Amino acid sequence: MSHTLLQRPAWYVIGPLMGLIVIAAFALLNERVxxxxxxxxxxxxxxxxxSVLGWKAWFVFGIVGGALVFRLLAGGAxxxxxxxxxxxxxxxxxGSGGLVAGGVLLVAGVLIGxxxxxxxxxxxxxxxxxxxxxxxxxxxxxxxxxxVAIAVSFLIRAVT
Amino acid sequence: xxxxRLASVxxxxxxxxxxxxxxxxxxxxxxRMLLLQEPYMWEFFAAAVAVGFVGIRLMRRARVRSLLxxxxxxxSVAKPERRHVVGATIFGxxxxxxxxCPGPVAAQIGQGIVWSLPLITGVAIGVALHFRREEGPAxxxxxxxxxxxxxxxxxxxxxxxxx
Numbered sequence: 001m002s003h004t005l006l007q008r009p010a011w012y013v014i015g016p017l018m019g020l021i022v023i024a025a026f027a028l029l030n031e032r033v034x035x036x037x038x039x040x041x042x043x044x045x046x047x048x049x050x051s052v053l054g055w056k057a058w059f060v061f062g063i064v065g066g067a068l069v070f071r072l073l074a075g076g077a078x079x080x081x082x083x084x085x086x087x088x089x090x091x092x093x094x095g096s097g098g099l100v101a102g103g104v105l106l107v108a109g110v111l112i113g114x115x116x117x118x119x120x121x122x123x124x125x126x127x128x129x130x131x132x133x134x135x136x137x138x139x140x141x142x143x144x145x146x147x148v149a150i151a152v153s154f155l156i157r158a159v160t
Numbered sequence: 161x162x163x164x165r166l167a168s169v170x171x172x173x174x175x176x177x178x179x180x181x182x183x184x185x186x187x188x189x190x191x192r193m194l195l196l197q198e199p200y201m202w203e204f205f206a207a208a209v210a211v212g213f214v215g216i217r218l219m220r221r222a223r224v225r226s227l228l229x230x231x232x233x234x235x236s237v238a239k240p241e242r243r244h245v246v247g248a249t250i251f252g253x254x255x256x257x258x259x260x261c262p263g264p265v266a267a268q269i270g271q272g273i274v275w276s277l278p279l280i281t282g283v284a285i286g287v288a289l290h291f292r293r294e295e296g297p298a299x300x301x302x303x304x305x306x307x308x309x310x311x312x313x314x315x316x317x318x319x320x321x322x323x
Binding site: 059074152 | 164165167168169170172173174175176177178179180182183185187188195196200203204206207208210211212215219224226227228229231233234236237238239240243244245247248249250251252254256257259260261262263265267268269271272275278279280281282283284285286288289291317318321323
């Protein structure tokens with residue numbers, strides 16, 4: 001069981017399963033999936049902007065729980081680079097590098113939160129959900145964040 | 161826990177499990193995707209959207225009603241606006257630097273990845289900054305407008321943020 005889970009399945013297995021989540025969200029709740037909306041619900045609740053958590057907050061709590069269930073069943077995490085996380089922590093290792101890497105991740109998080117909220121969706125809301133509905137705004141947003149992320153990734157590789 | 165919350169949590173559990181299983185939570189895999197070194201994530205994404213795209217249209221055509229809200233399956237679409245491009249550009253930079261987006265960061269927290277703590281803190285700050293900016297210099301809180309979040313007519317579903 002655990003060995004099977006730590007191997008990623010073929011894209012044509014896992015992709016359609018993810019598509020079924022998009023379908024199930026409509027079949028059960030008549031809603032488009034979205035993760036940044038769940039973060040937003042929690043922030044709005046904590047800052048007094050709303051008095052009840054919206055359904056997406058519960059969806060995000062479920063994601064945390066689903067990943068925990070996965071880790072327990074698989075017997076390990078699917079981020080396994082020793083104490084490293086990504087290119088960033090490898091590049092900035094040693095001395096106070098870890099602290100700097102944490103700071104860069106915090107700033108990257110701010111860009112992710114601010115940007116996806118401004119664009120009304122992240123990789124799931126605009127990418128999965130919005131593209132499934134065929135929303136032109138979501139298609140433009142998805143094309144933009146993918147193109148920008150590819151360009152910036154090549155830029156990072158060129159300078160590191 | 162009402163049925164809508166339970167359904168939301170169950171959908172999330174499925175989503176988080178699949179993100180973990182597909183290794184979408186692994187920043188190195190996202191980096192290989194964004195450096196166009198590996199087609200896996202692109203194929204995964206395209207297959208998910210294709211299945212979703214066809215599936216929800218079949219439900220709409222068959223006039224399927226949503227199980228918990230009782231309404232016919234339907235959705236609204238948005239015209240492209242400046243905010244889609246500006247917001248997605250800012251998001252794209254953060255995505256490329258961290259190789260993580262909001263779904264995976266929640267899943268990483270669930271998997272117990274400590275590096276995700278500054279990241280998720282940043283996401284929350286970014287969302288809060290968006291509200292600060294949108295609401296302008298006026299006081300952010302309007303106590304008189306606080307009340308139960310509007311419920312959709314005839315449903316159990318607590319309204320969520322639109323994103």
